[in-house]
Structure formats: structure tokens, C-alpha cells
Amino acid sequence: MIFLFAINPVSGGSDKAVWEEGIHNYFANLPHTVHQFYFDGKTDDETLRQQIAQHKPDRVVAVGGDGTIKIVATALLNTGIPLGVLPAGSANGMARELGIPPDVDGSLALLVNGVPKATDILSVNDGDVCLHLSDIGLNAQLVKHYEQNNLRGKFGYLRGVINVLQKRRLLRVSITVGDECVQRAAFMIVLANARMYGTGAVINPDGDPCDGHFEVVIFRRLSFWEILKLFWLYKPFDPKKIEIFPATSVTIETHRRAYFQVDGEYRGRITTLKAVIKPGALLMLVPAA
Structure with a gap:
């Protein structure tokens, strides 16, 4: 087999030497061909496609975190080439x-x-790709604050939580799932194609990225303690304070502009959010059952 490793040297702010050495040692005596290249943060999409066209790999491997996986996954959608991950x-x-x-x-x-x-993947607003979780409202505002202030670690996150909670406001939203339209006031609405955020916070306990649908999770009440429990201690959220709608597509309209993020990346403020599931659009390498 031909393996192509896409290495993000700055992902997680850590040296990738241990992973590169591991790749070299593991494949040294195996009958596989290995190619690797590095993202530069500027021409990653173009470079990745050139590398795939040049080497025609059987498997492409993302070496990095969720952001790196997303770049590689987007290039592999509907190609039939499996995506591997070195986390x-x-x-x-x-x-x-x-x-x-x-x-x-x-x-x-x-x-x-x-x-x-x-x-599965979600196609969100004009073809943006969501692998696991997108949301509007409080968490997206937290992502924006986190990025703007270059915060790091758990205590940086705590500072962000305190700042955002002081400014939190309810959103008045109209949510259309299938033939059903509901009106709600909520602090946060999550489009969940999986169970948890990258931090480990479980937002959708029954989520499954391979089941052909996603969940619309509506947070109608959020106290400081509940946010700490969810995003700091990674404890399950009180199910009495959320609503969950299974969906294959959704349209959400807000009465005022809402903060919006996709897979941990802030996307700005919006008044309309549309998403549709793309079942089985990405092949990923997972443990054999």
C-alpha cells in the first residue's frame, strides 16, 4: 500500500519529531511505500491535492489535531480514499x-x-464542512474570545468562560426540522454529528458520526455551574434543560446575529444556519470490530 502522511508541524504547539520517528521506525521493515509532506498554513489545500495527484495513495494520514483532520477530510470527500489519523x-x-x-x-x-x-459529514451554509460539532450562541462566542485573546490551557478556557457568561444573552430562534417548525429561546444550539467537543466535553451522549443523521441540541438554560460542569469537568449536562431533535437537515433563523463556529473555528455572526447530512461521504480508518 501507498501511504501519504500530511504533517501539521504547528498543530498543538508541539514538536512532531516523536511522531515522525515513529512513522519511520514502524514502516522500516514493512512492504509499504511511505510519502510525507508538511503543511505551511498558507497553501495547505492546494499542496494536499497536488500530493494526492502525484503519489496516488491508498491511504492518506492526517498528523495533527481536529483542524488538520478537517483539511485532509475535505480533500478526500467522496474519493473512496480512506483517511487515517495520528492524533x-x-x-x-x-x-x-x-x-x-x-x-x-x-x-x-x-x-x-x-x-x-x-x-457522515455535515454540509453547513454554502458548503462548509462539519465533521463533528457546529453551534451558534454561547460556545461559539467562547471560541471567538479564546481565539482573539490567544488563550491556552484549562485556566485560559476558564477565563473565557467567565467573560462570556457575563455577556450571555438568550437567542430567539426558529428551528425547522423536516416538516416541524418550533420557536425557542436558547443560549446555545448545537448541530451534533458526534458525541463530544475536541476538549472532551460530552454534548450529545447518543451521537454517532456513522448513523446517517445528526442531532440538533437546544440549550434553553445555562448557569455558570452547568457550563463549568460541561466544559471544565466534562460532566454530562442535565438532560432536563436541553431538547434534542434528530435530523437529516435543519434550518435555523435567529432574530439577531448569533456567534457561529464550525469544528472549533469561529465563522462570524449569522442570522441563518442551514445544514444537511451527507451520509458516508468520508471513509475513515477505525479499529476492527
Whole structure:
């Protein structure tokens, strides 16, 4: 087999030497061809497509976190080429979601011995790709604050939570799922194609990125303690304070502009959010059952 490794050298702010050494050692005596290249943060999409066209790999491997996975996944949609993951980033939510081992040896072994699994993605507003979680409202505002202030670590996140909670406001929204339209006041609405955020916070306990649908999770009440429980201690949220609607498509309209994020990346403020599931559009290497 031909493997193409897409390495993000700055993902997670850590040196990738351990992962690169692991790749070299693991494949040294195996009958596989290995190619690798590095993202530069400027021409990643174009470079990745050129590398795929040049080497015609059987498997493409993202070496980094959720952001790196998303870049590679977008290029592999509907190609039939499986995506492998070496979880070398600061946020490895997708790897955790799919049961990919966090260690070097375990995740490398999975590249050879794992099985391709058809995985859903969400197409969000003008073709933006969502692999696991998008939302409007409080968490998206937190993502914006986190990015703007270059915060790091749990205490940086706590500072962000305190700042955002002081400014929190209810959103008045109209949500259309299938033939049903509901009006709600909510602090946050999540489009969940998976169970958890990259931080490990479980937002949708019954989520499954391979089941052909997603969940619309509406947070109608949010106290400071509940936010800390969810995003700091990673404890389950009180199910009495949320509503969950299974969906294959959704349209959400807000009465005022709402903060919006996709897979941990802030996208601005919007008044309309549309999403549709693309079942099995991405093949990902996962442990054999």
C-alpha cells in the first residue's frame, strides 16, 4: 500500500519529531511505500491535492489535531480514499470519537490493520464542512474570545468562560426540522454529528458520526455551574434543560446575529444556519470490530 502522511508541524504547539520517528521506525521493515509532506498554513489545500495527484495513495494520514483532520477530510470527500489519523494535536476529538488510540504505536498499527468505515459529514451554509460539532450562541462566542485573546490551557478556557457568561444573552430562534417548525429561546444550539467537543466535553451522549443523521441540541438554560460542569469537568449536562431533535437537515433563523463556529473555528455572526447530512461521504480508518 501507498501511504501519504500530511504533517501539521504547528498543530498543538508541539514538536512532531516523536511522531515522525515513529512513522519511520514502524514502516522500516514493512512492504509499504511511505510519502510525507508538511503543511505551511498558507497553501495547505492546494499542496494536499497536488500530493494526492502525484503519489496516488491508498491511504492518506492526517498528523495533527481536529483542524488538520478537517483539511485532509475535505480533500478526500467522496474519493473512496480512506483517511487515517495520528492524533498529534491539542484537540483530538474526532480521533477520540472513533476509538483511535492516542499513542504513537497504537495509532500507527491502526493505519495498517484498521478497517475503512463510511462516516457522515455535515454540509453547513454554502458548503462548509462539519465533521463533528457546529453551534451558534454561547460556545461559539467562547471560541471567538479564546481565539482573539490567544488563550491556552484549562485556566485560559476558564477565563473565557467567565467573560462570556457575563455577556450571555438568550437567542430567539426558529428551528425547522423536516416538516416541524418550533420557536425557542436558547443560549446555545448545537448541530451534533458526534458525541463530544475536541476538549472532551460530552454534548450529545447518543451521537454517532456513522448513523446517517445528526442531532440538533437546544440549550434553553445555562448557569455558570452547568457550563463549568460541561466544559471544565466534562460532566454530562442535565438532560432536563436541553431538547434534542434528530435530523437529516435543519434550518435555523435567529432574530439577531448569533456567534457561529464550525469544528472549533469561529465563522462570524449569522442570522441563518442551514445544514444537511451527507451520509458516508468520508471513509475513515477505525479499529476492527
